[in-house]
Amino acid sequence: MSLHTMALAELAAGLRARRFSSVELTQLCLARIGAHGNALNAFVTVAHEEALASARAADTALAAGRGGALTGIPLAHKDIFCTAGLRTTCGSRMLDQFVSPYDATVVAKLKEAGTVLLGKTNMDEFAMGSSSETSYYGPVKNPWNTKLVPGGSSGGSAAAVAARLVPAASGTDTGGSIRQPAALCGITGLKPTYGRVSRYGMIAFASSLDQAGVLAKSAEDAALVLGAMAGFDPLDSTSVDVAVPDYTALLGKSLGGVRIGIVKEFFDAGLDADNARRVQEALGLFSRLGVALQDVSLPNLPLSVPTYYVVAPAECSSNLARYDGVRFGHRCKEPRDLQDLYRRSRGEGFGAEVKRRVMTGTYVLSAGYFDAYYLKAQKVRQLIAKDFRDAFAQVDMLIAPTTPTPAFEIGAKMSDPITMYLNDIYTIGANLAGLPAISIPCGFVRELPVGLQLVGPHFAEATILNAAHAYQRETDWHRQMPQGYA
């Protein structure tokens, strides 16, 4: 088996056994990025020299027997994580030239774990989008069909993992931005519990929803990376001081007696019939594995999209106010006065979708509209969270499709934001309630991968990872690779 298709654990074992070096592995990844990266437009920045230097350092550590579970493993970071000395654009012209003076906690933790940073992946501008088309650096292509979107906003990470350019990559998920591209690219994407992974150094879109996670080839790989990313961070007041279990050690448990709830509201009219069939087939498999399936209802869930599109823009309108052309980021040429500096710097620096959300958010927070929009949305958010709590009183986790349809054509939904937003209809609920959720490949619809989603109670990452892993031991959907990238 060639290195680029191997599981992380196998790669790590091979590195520790010195069967191959981190430099060799890194060179292979860089070569694959060189060969396919441009066609997929998956990377904004590739860090050749830095990656090789880290790989050499990892090899030294490995040679000295100081290798850990991830030492020498090359990874990519979504370009939303600040990396000291390496450009961090967030997919925006606003930060085109921005070099962060510090590492995000996620970046620092994975660096400490000995991983090698290959580069920064392309994404929707400021993570606002479901197709990775709003990037200042152009749309990312889906490796299964380059006419199609890879999903978003972590589309660069998803495409890079799906095309086996990198063994795994980080992502962020505010309304489905890890799970939806994972589903559309046929890989595994894990969004942890809100507070499980530090947000420090992760450029904020909607602070109460944003959560860092992993895009990987399997649940097993995701478990390994999550273990290195997770944990309380005193620099993030919303991170939670809950011990990080050994996620890998918790895999492999029987699903006998495990109760999984089928979310009635997710099998709605918007769900593609073939997509629904793939999920039904997966339900059959879970049943055979001893899972007790039962229908559950989350009555307020259909309100998640409108709720999300009030809360997230409200927070983003405030989070993005710091991009004013004064201290960092894009500054317009020859500002006439302060207002001109603000207007042109922001007007030129932000793309259309970001502007739309900043304006929507400004509107819903304005005097006279606050109660009707922001406050009401927060109330509905509480109701949705309660629906999930009630459901978890009956079942151990929930199952649902990840997306209504497989990947769609580039450009198809750009002029219709509402249709675009509906792509996240099944994923947003977990963000509003802060729950961990994983998307895993569950087959194909018209030769395109689709995913199913497992949602667990707070801090039940191990539970959903175990179920996903059990499914992946019985299936090979996650091993399917797009043509041309094998």
Place this chain on the structure above:
Amino acid sequence: MSAGEWETVIGLEIHAQLATRSKIFSGSASGYGASPNAHANLVDLGYPGVLPVLNAEAVRMAVKLGLAIGAQIARTSVFARKNYFYPDLPKGYQISQYELPVVAKGALEIVLDDGSRKKIGITRAHLEEDAGKSLHEGLPGVTGIDLNRAGTPLVEIVSEPQLRSAKEAVAYMKKVHTLVRYLEICDGNMQEGNFRCDANVSVRRSGTEAFGTRAEIKNLNSFRYVEKAILYEVSRQIDVLEAGGRVVQETRLYDADKAETRSMRTKEEANDYRYFPDPDLLPVVLTDAFIEDVRRDLPELPDQKATRFSLEYGLSPYDALVLTASRELAAYYEEVAHAVSGEAKLAANWVMGDLAACLNRDGLEITASPIAATNLAALLRRITDQTISGKIAKEVFEAMWSSGKPADAIIEERGLRQITDVAAIERVIDEVMAKNPVQLADYRAGKDKLFGFFVGQVMKATGGKANPAELNKLLKAKLAG
């Protein structure tokens, strides 16, 4: 119409910088005087990806204030974002408290001119971060931004609109100033802007209930400016109303050079701050145990101290108020009073009189007094044991002030010891009587006024050192013949 027919309504929003070592949401040092941006880290600069972490000490200080004003301490309070664009506001929002402040519904008592007391309600006190500063001086054509102050913790103390004159406003502000310094939560340095206020001022016809339209005067950083700005604003509003005009709701700035307020922006131009709870910060949850712990830490408060001074030292309410204006002054006074036990009133007169005058003249704080409390007490003991007279004591005091020497050394050096020896005084009296036979005759003929003349002559001959009481007694006897 006269101003007497109008009633002034004032509410103050006092901003006190909390004396924490680091800023409210970042680890940067908080302090004054560093070179621009030396105390501004990535959090203060609002860099992409950074997050705020609340400084627990700032919360403790706000709770201390709340307990000292008998307020309700919120078991749960929430930080909110106040959104507006300004170059010295790096994030594009200020983190403040809006709907759920940490302190609500307290009160303070002020003493009015006639000695009566008035309770002023405090609506709320909330925590927030200060903004940076825009710099213009020495920067032609550009504006500099100094973010050293950005993120410094502030407690904003909002009064009810219960102040009815500029004087009351100043008395209230002084009271708060005294309190925050007693609590050691704010150094109160007004020149550095560590203690400043916005004044909401309106006028209404005497006897009416409804408030007039108010103007908010921003950023007043001295007691004098508060008084002058309010006086100006009140007369401006009365003029507008009496000319048949209407007061506009607006924000005004006080121009100290011209001693007038000027419109900054009207209500229509005002920002819509779009407050919402800051999702980067959890609600602040305080336990009863924490609050009780802070309560145990409270020092004796100004009012408690003033009451005790009245009882313990027999001082008038006015003297007690003056002597408790600061913790340091009160401590100084108590040290003097204890050292000259039984003469607390004498100690009060000297501390409030000569000492205060000299401190004021030389622009010194009590803590920098060249005469230590023990030294002042030693001087006062020389008055009470009749070594020197009160008049001579003033001379000794001046010499102590400028030389730093103790009282006894100066008394000895200058030979100021009082003459109490009866024979010695009698000898001088005899000489004076012998030298002034005409006056003596006149006195004995009934010109009582000449008594003072003889006192003066004796004092002159003794260099002022004759014990005045003794002198009076002896002189009366001798002159009587």
